[in-house]
Amino acid sequence: MAASKMMQFVAVPQTLPHKRSVEERVQDFGEIYDRFRPERAAEQASRCEQCGIPFCQIHCPLHNNIPDWLRMTAEGRLEEAYELSSATSAMPEICGRICPQDRLCEGNCVIEKGFNSVTIGTVERYINDTAFEMGWVKPPVPLRERNGSVAIIGAGPAGYSAAFELRRKGWQVDVYDRYDRAGGLLMYGIPGFKLEKEVVVRRTRLLEEAGVRFHLGCDVGAPGQPSFAELRARHDAVFIGTGVYKARALQVPGVGLPGVVPALHYLTASNRKSLGDEVAAFDDGSLNAAGKHVVVVGGGDTAMDCVRTAIRQGALSVKCLYRRDKENMPGSMREVKHAEEEGVEFVWLSAPEAFVGEARVEAVRAVRMRLGAPDSTGRQSPEQVPNSGFRLPADLVIAALGFDPEDHLAMFGEPELKVSRWGTITIDWSTMQTNLEGVFAGGDIVRGASLVVWGVRDGRDAAAAMHRYLLNRTAEHDALATAA
Incomplete structure (x- = not known):
C-alpha cells in the first residue's frame, strides 16, 4: 500500500x-x-x-x-x-x-x-x-561481551525485560525463579485463551539462545537455596522482579470453608493441567469448576480470567459478583464482553456478606450495594443497601480481589532492604535502585499489582540504570587498578 x-x-x-x-x-x-x-x-x-x-x-x-x-x-x-x-x-x-x-x-x-x-x-x-x-527475530547479540554479571530474581515480565536489555548490552545474565518454568504470571497466571503458552516458551528460548542462564526451581533465601547475600556476592548487580502473589483476603464469615479459593491457586492449577502436569487439587475436583455452580468475587482482569476459565471447565453456572456497576469496573471492557458472550452472569452492585455451608461452601449470602459519595480519589464509594440480602448457590467461590506483596524480608532474609508500609520494595525512581548498593527492583513488587506492560517498562528502565551503574563500577575498578 x-x-x-x-x-x-x-x-x-x-x-x-x-x-x-x-x-x-x-x-x-x-x-x-x-x-x-x-x-x-x-x-x-x-x-x-x-x-x-x-x-x-x-x-x-x-x-x-x-x-x-x-x-x-x-x-x-x-x-x-x-x-x-x-x-x-x-x-x-x-x-x-x-x-x-x-x-x-x-x-x-x-x-x-x-x-x-x-x-x-x-x-x-x-x-x-x-x-x-x-525468521526475522534473532537473539540479542551484544556488540561486545562484558565481564560483569547480573542476577535477576523473578522470571516474569519485569525479569524478562531486564534480562533481554542487559544481555543485549553484553552483560552476563543469570535469572533465578522459584517455579519450574520461566514466565511467572505469563505462564501460570494468564489463561491460554488470552496467551497460548508456546508464545511464552518461544520468548524464553530466545533469551536462552542469547546466553541468558535460567536457574529454575530456585527459591532465593529458602533453606538449601542460595541466599540473597550469596547472590549479591556472586554478581555485580541484582534486579528484583518477583511480582506480588499474596491474595487479598475476603473479610467475611465462612471464608475458611473448603471450596473458597484464591484466584491464583485456581488459575495456576488450570494452566498446569493444560501444560500436561499432574495436579492433585485439580484432579480431585477442589480446583476444578466442572459440574459446579461458581461464584467469582471481584471485578478486575483476574476475575475475568477466572470466570472464563470456569466456563471452559464445564461449570453449571458462573456468576461474577462485583460491588460497583459495569461503568466502574476496573477490568478491560473487552474481557467483560467476551465473558458475557460465553455465558457468564454479572451480578453488579453486590458484595458477599458471608459464605455458608456445612462441610464445604454451599452458597454465598450477598447484599446489594449502591454508589455513594466520592472518596479521596474521586471514585464513588459503594455502600450497603439496607435489607437487601440475597443468596446465590455456590459449590466453588473464587476470590479475585487483587494481590499484595509477600514478606520479602522473610523470603530473602535481608532485613536492611527497605520496604513501604504496603510491603512493596522502595526504590529511587531516578535510578531504579533500592537502598542497598547495586540492588535494583521493578514491576509489581515496586508498584503493587499492575499491568504486564508496566513490568516490561520497569525492566527496561532498570536495565538502562544498571548498565550505567556497571559501567561506572568498571571504570572505578580500572582506575584503582591503574593507580595501584
Whole structure:
C-alpha cells in the first residue's frame, strides 16, 4: 500500500481479526482471535491518522512508536515495522495479546469518538508473529561481551525485560525463579485463551539462545537455596522482579470453608493441567469448576480470567459478583464482553456478606450495594443497601480481589532492604535502585499489582540504570587498578 493511503479511517471501518464462535472457543483454551491476513492488517493499519501528537504513543507505558510501525505495515514494509516495534519492547508479541489496549493506546486514539480506534494491539500481534515465522527475530547479540554479571530474581515480565536489555548490552545474565518454568504470571497466571503458552516458551528460548542462564526451581533465601547475600556476592548487580502473589483476603464469615479459593491457586492449577502436569487439587475436583455452580468475587482482569476459565471447565453456572456497576469496573471492557458472550452472569452492585455451608461452601449470602459519595480519589464509594440480602448457590467461590506483596524480608532474609508500609520494595525512581548498593527492583513488587506492560517498562528502565551503574563500577575498578 502506498504511503499516500494513510488516514483511511473515514472510508475503512474498524475490523478485528476473525473471532471464533462461542460454541467453538469454550471447548478449549486456545486463543479466541485468528491472526490478520496480510491485506487486512495493511488495511486496518492504514486507518491511522498519523496525528502530530500521537496520544496512542503517549498513553503506552513503553511509548512504542505506534504511528510509525502502523504506517510501515500499511506500506508493506513489515520487517521494518518489526524492527521498530521491538526497539522499545522486549516482548511485543505478548503485549499485543494481553495489554488492555481499550484503556491505553486504542482508548486514547484520536479517531475513537466517531470512527472507532485503530486496532493497534491486533496489528502489533500480526507484525511480531509474522516476524517469528519469517525468521526475522534473532537473539540479542551484544556488540561486545562484558565481564560483569547480573542476577535477576523473578522470571516474569519485569525479569524478562531486564534480562533481554542487559544481555543485549553484553552483560552476563543469570535469572533465578522459584517455579519450574520461566514466565511467572505469563505462564501460570494468564489463561491460554488470552496467551497460548508456546508464545511464552518461544520468548524464553530466545533469551536462552542469547546466553541468558535460567536457574529454575530456585527459591532465593529458602533453606538449601542460595541466599540473597550469596547472590549479591556472586554478581555485580541484582534486579528484583518477583511480582506480588499474596491474595487479598475476603473479610467475611465462612471464608475458611473448603471450596473458597484464591484466584491464583485456581488459575495456576488450570494452566498446569493444560501444560500436561499432574495436579492433585485439580484432579480431585477442589480446583476444578466442572459440574459446579461458581461464584467469582471481584471485578478486575483476574476475575475475568477466572470466570472464563470456569466456563471452559464445564461449570453449571458462573456468576461474577462485583460491588460497583459495569461503568466502574476496573477490568478491560473487552474481557467483560467476551465473558458475557460465553455465558457468564454479572451480578453488579453486590458484595458477599458471608459464605455458608456445612462441610464445604454451599452458597454465598450477598447484599446489594449502591454508589455513594466520592472518596479521596474521586471514585464513588459503594455502600450497603439496607435489607437487601440475597443468596446465590455456590459449590466453588473464587476470590479475585487483587494481590499484595509477600514478606520479602522473610523470603530473602535481608532485613536492611527497605520496604513501604504496603510491603512493596522502595526504590529511587531516578535510578531504579533500592537502598542497598547495586540492588535494583521493578514491576509489581515496586508498584503493587499492575499491568504486564508496566513490568516490561520497569525492566527496561532498570536495565538502562544498571548498565550505567556497571559501567561506572568498571571504570572505578580500572582506575584503582591503574593507580595501584
